[in-house]
Amino acid sequence: xxxxxxxxxxxxxxxxxxxxxxxxxxxxxxxxxxxxxxxxxxxxxxxxxxxxxxxxxxxxxxxxxxxxxxxxxxxxxxxxxxxxxxxxxxxxxxxxxxxxxxxxxxxxxxxxxxxxxxxxxxxxxxxxxxxxxxxxxxxxxxxxxxxxxxxxxxxxxxxxxxxxxxxxxxxxxxxxxxxxxxxxxxxxxxxxxxxxxxxxxxxxxxxxxxxxxxxxxxxxxxxxxxxxxxxxxxxxxxxxxxxxxxxxxxxxxxxxxxxxxxxxxxxxxxxxxxxxxxxxxxxxxxxxxxxxxxxxxxxxxxxxxxxxxxxxxxxxxxxxxxxxxxxxxxxxxxxxxxxxxxxxxxxxxxxxxxxxxxxxxxxxxxxxxxxxxxxxxxxxxxxxxxxxxxxxxxxxxxxxxxx
Numbered sequence: 001x002x003x004x005x006x007x008x009x010x011x012x013x014x015x016x017x018x019x020x021x022x023x024x025x026x027x028x029x030x031x032x033x034x035x036x037x038x039x040x041x042x043x044x045x046x047x048x049x050x051x052x053x054x055x056x057x058x059x060x061x062x063x064x065x066x067x068x069x070x071x072x073x074x075x076x077x078x079x080x081x082x083x084x085x086x087x088x089x090x091x092x093x094x095x096x097x098x099x100x101x102x103x104x105x106x107x108x109x110x111x112x113x114x115x116x117x118x119x120x121x122x123x124x125x126x127x128x129x130x131x132x133x134x135x136x137x138x139x140x141x142x143x144x145x146x147x148x149x150x151x152x153x154x155x156x157x158x159x160x161x162x163x164x165x166x167x168x169x170x171x172x173x174x175x176x177x178x179x180x181x182x183x184x185x186x187x188x189x190x191x192x193x194x195x196x197x198x199x200x201x202x203x204x205x206x207x208x209x210x211x212x213x214x215x216x217x218x219x220x221x222x223x224x225x226x227x228x229x230x231x232x233x234x235x236x237x238x239x240x241x242x243x244x245x246x247x248x249x250x251x252x253x254x255x256x257x258x259x260x261x262x263x264x265x266x267x268x269x270x271x272x273x274x275x276x277x278x279x280x281x282x283x284x285x286x287x288x289x290x291x292x293x294x295x296x297x298x299x300x301x302x303x304x305x306x307x308x309x310x311x312x313x314x315x316x317x318x319x320x321x322x323x324x325x326x327x328x329x330x331x332x333x334x335x336x337x338x339x340x341x342x343x344x345x346x347x348x349x350x351x352x353x354x355x356x357x358x359x360x361x362x363x364x365x366x367x368x369x370x371x372x373x374x375x376x377x378x379x380x381x382x383x384x385x386x387x388x389x390x391x392x393x394x395x396x397x398x399x400x401x402x403x
Contacts, residue, residue: 001399004380004387005050007031010366013054017356018061018340028059030362033385038356054366057379060336061356062117062363065318066343067227067253067273067307070108070119071101071136071143075311081105085124086131087165090173090182094211095131097121098150101143107315111138112389113398114316115365115378116339118148120347122253125157125229126165128173128182132215133227135347137363139383141403148349153251154219156183157229158238160285180238187246190216225249225346231256231285240264251346254309255297257288262300271346272297275307277321294338295329304334305343323372332372361385 008030015026015038027045029037037046045051074081083100086092101121111119117138123131132151140146158179167174173182193213200207218224226248228239236258243250252258255272258265265272277291297304306325308318322335330338344354352361362385369376378398381389390399 001390001392001401003401004052006033006385006387007049008052008385008387009045009049010052010054010059011045013057013059013366015356016058016060016336018337019355019357026059028356028362028364030382030385033362035356035358035360035362035364037358056369058367058369058371058376059356060115060365060367060371061340061354062365062381062383063115063318063339064118064120064305064343064347064354065111065116065307065310065315065339066120066305066346067275068119068121068310068315069124070111070121070138070310070315071103071105072097072121072123073311074102074105075107075110085126087124087126090127090162090166091129091186091212092123092127092131093129093154093186093213093215095123096134096151097123097132098134098143098147101134101136103141103143103146107310108138109398109400111310111315112381112400113378113391114318115367115371115381116315116318117363117365117381117383118344118349118353119310119315120152120343122153122155122227125155125161128157128162128179129186129216130155130157130229132224135349137383139386139388139403148352149347151215151218151224152347153225153227154215155227155229155253158235159229159231160283161229176235176238180242183242184245186212186216187220187242189213190220191246193217194220219248220246222247222249225251227251227253229253233257233260235285236261237264240268240270243270253307256286256293258302259293259296259300260288262297262302265297266301269303271303271305271342273305273307273343273346275321276309276313277306277325278308278313278317291324291328294325294335295331298330298334303342303345304338305346306335306338319371320374323374326372335372
């Protein structure tokens with residue numbers, strides 16, 4: 001594939017900035033890895049840029065999936081490629097997803113083919129406290145060069161998963177109340193650890209490092225959010241209760257029944273990363289899963305982001321979930337925001353990505369048409385202004401540059 005120049009003006013496209021008005025026959029000017037200008041048809045394209053005619057195409061920011069297991073639950077590698085859950089201790093706050101991500105996982109390329117340029121990779125939900133997430137760009141060969149934010153959150157789980165895992169082991173927690181107790185106990189220990197560190201700073205003794213408590217201290221000091229896996233409404237209320245007790249920033253992951261307590265979530269401005277939406281009701285707490293739920297949450301004023309929970313739903317199907325949510329009542333603008341600026345804000349990277357704005361990273365895709373139309377496809381993808389992908393209609397396959 002011939003790589004396009006990095007000083008580039010993509011013109012005559014329908015530009016969808018997400019945070020601003022749609023521009024018909026607009027131009028996006030890219031230089032030095034960032035968006036330099038966004039022009040309407042009345043403005044002249046500056047000289048010195050390679051011009052690419054995108055007549056009839058749509059330009060959107062790259063999509064973001066804020067809850068995945070890309071790279072740590074690898075495609076087609078079975079147990080050997082599954083490093084999602086360290087299910088040997090109910091509290092594994094010290095483990096980091098970044099240490100298990102394989103950049104060669106085919107899912108990264110499939111993500112780009114589906115317009116997903118950034119993913120947040122979480123540890124799994126087998127433990128009450130599962131570990132530290134990482135936000136990555138999907139293009140690259142070395143994880144450390146793909147990182148946008150690490151850690152980007154602390155994964156925690158309520159409900160059936162930890163109850164099943166540790167109930168089978170005949171150890172605590174084997175119930176919902178036991179799971180909540182494990183979480184509270186760990187957070188209290190972290191509070192005590194923080195106090196000891198404060199005393200040490202004042203010259204009172206030596207405190208040995210504790211990686212678990214260091215990680216939890218980042219939650220309590222609001223450096224990173226608490227990412228709460230919870231499906232049922234009662235579990236979501238437990239998540240709110242504990243968050244109020246300890247005063248950290250809370251994000252609800254999955255939120256299958258979040259619409260049942262939407263007023264409370266909206267009042268506290270707690271976002272919901274909802275999904276996956278393409279699944280069967282494989283366990284009891286998914287009984288109320290519905291493609292109508294995103295619209296129900298938005299109607300109550302809840303900020304949403306849609307997730308695949310890859311590999312539960314393949315990562316390149318992210319936009320299809322949003323499209324089906326539109327079919328069931330979600331407005332198109334919010335659907336597109338739910339895979340762009342909303343996850344960017346939840347992850348704390350909205351100053352760089354998530355919308356087409358001057359000065360932001362040039363992470364964007366050129367689509368053949370409306371991405372909410374199942375027949376549309378990504379024709380070009382750019383990561384930090386670099387042309388990384390093209391769709392070849394002659395061979396009916398995507399072509400990537402080498403990282």
